[in-house]
Amino acid sequence: MHAYGERRAVDGVDLQVDAGERLAIAGPNGAGKSTLLRMLATLLRPRAGHLRVLGADVADDPRRARAGLGYLAHDPLVYLDLTARQNLELYGDLYGIPDRDGRIDDLLDHVDLLARAEDPVRAFSRGMAQRLALARMLLHRPLLLLLDEPHASLDARATALLDRELGAARDDGRAAVIVTHEVERVADVADRLVVLRAGRVVLDEPTAGMDARDVRRRYEEATA
Amino acid sequence: MSRRRQLAALVRKDLRLELRTRETIVAMVLFAIVMMAILQFGFGTRDDDLTRFVGGLMWVTLAFTAVLGVGRSYVAEREQRVLDGLLVSPVPRVVMLGAKAIAIFLYMTAVEVIVIPLVGVFFVQGPYWDAIGWIAIAALLANACIALSGTLFSGLALFTRARDLILPVLFLPALVPVVIAAAGATHAVAGGPHDMSEWRGYCLFLLAYAILFSLVSVATYDAVFDD
Numbered sequence: 243m244h245a246y247g248e249r250r251a252v253d254g255v256d257l258q259v260d261a262g263e264r265l266a267i268a269g270p271n272g273a274g275k276s277t278l279l280r281m282l283a284t285l286l287r288p289r290a291g292h293l294r295v296l297g298a299d300v301a302d303d304p305r306r307a308r309a310g311l312g313y314l315a316h317d318p319l320v321y322l323d324l325t326a327r328q329n330l331e332l333y334g335d336l337y338g339i340p341d342r343d344g345r346i347d348d349l350l351d352h353v354d355l356l357a358r359a360e361d362p363v364r365a366f367s368r369g370m371a372q373r374l375a376l377a378r379m380l381l382h383r384p385l386l387l388l389l390d391e392p393h394a395s396l397d398a399r400a401t402a403l404l405d406r407e408l409g410a411a412r413d414d415g416r417a418a419v420i421v422t423h424e425v426e427r428v429a430d431v432a433d434r435l436v437v438l439r440a441g442r443v444v445l446d447e448p449t450a451g452m453d454a455r456d457v458r459r460r461y462e463e464a465t466a
Numbered sequence: 467m468s469r470r471r472q473l474a475a476l477v478r479k480d481l482r483l484e485l486r487t488r489e490t491i492v493a494m495v496l497f498a499i500v501m502m503a504i505l506q507f508g509f510g511t512r513d514d515d516l517t518r519f520v521g522g523l524m525w526v527t528l529a530f531t532a533v534l535g536v537g538r539s540y541v542a543e544r545e546q547r548v549l550d551g552l553l554v555s556p557v558p559r560v561v562m563l564g565a566k567a568i569a570i571f572l573y574m575t576a577v578e579v580i581v582i583p584l585v586g587v588f589f590v591q592g593p594y595w596d597a598i599g600w601i602a603i604a605a606l607l608a609n610a611c612i613a614l615s616g617t618l619f620s621g622l623a624l625f626t627r628a629r630d631l632i633l634p635v636l637f638l639p640a641l642v643p644v645v646i647a648a649a650g651a652t653h654a655v656a657g658g659p660h661d662m663s664e665w666r667g668y669c670l671f672l673l674a675y676a677i678l679f680s681l682v683s684v685a686t687y688d689a690v691f692d693d
Binding site for chain 2: 283284285287304305306308309311313315317318319320321322323324328331332333335336337338362378
């Protein structure tokens, strides 16, 4: 449970995400989606209840959970006045990545930013900054990806990259939790849909066999 | 994960940002010079010897300059919510505290390299340069106090809506003992005849204050960011 003052933003949510599972969380504005994701990211502490991330109780051992988390937010979470490479070097050192420089080169190449590695992020377009954010998220090979409205701010190239990463995550046995407004995309990127309303789970079902129209229909029924 | 590597990375990041933008140190130096000029005119003409006030004039100037610098210490983290990226990483909060305190300490030291000699030009007509080494030692101790308390209070103010108002309200009262001791130590060696036992007493007080604030910061910093 988490509350802002008297208002309970997340209340009585009981979820488990298994290895290799891609869980989409949808819901209307103010449903508690981002609050739940920030709790999973250890940015908010639950006011009540238990939260375990990657086997670690976040109240007792948040650092163990953090070591395996990859977090993609609305903002790219990189310093605008540092270069792309300097940002990744910083995060590489914070996560204690061995062979940091080689990994950074590989990722910059992967997100098609190697040629702009020495440019300050302030000179980047929004799409380029988000591709850098993607590289930042993947840098330490996280076991759990947490994505907040990932498709809302990505350009087509970054969207394709992200969708590929989500597919690879499933194949590698890594889990992903995706908060999204774009329910039509859920069937493509997630194995399971959870719908929140007023901080509570009102729908929790697999997306196997569903197409975009089915997902939209189930979402509208749940939030009606 | 090596804490030393994390600490070095965070300090390097702050220094890289400052080298690229040159926003904080330049603003602090300009502010200090303008303030010294105002104090100079406020106290009388250039012909008046302000030697016996040198400790107070120097440290009132540096205290307000510190408020300016500390107030900017998390500007880069607030922009684009980069702080979230740091908080999600497995960096102990105490390492974040230490890195920010080291950065503020270095900013203050860089400012004083310019300001302390200028104080001699603005306010002192008697011998001053003989005492500069003793002043520098007291200044380094005062910088440690400023950096540790400033980091804690700027972290506290970070999550408040009126952070620009809250920080000076919290930080300036905490600086009062530092200003008294640093001004006293400066006065002891530059405000008239040298009194080294007085200087030593004030420096020991600054050392004790820095140790006290480092303990308070270590004990509370997790709560500042995690609660």
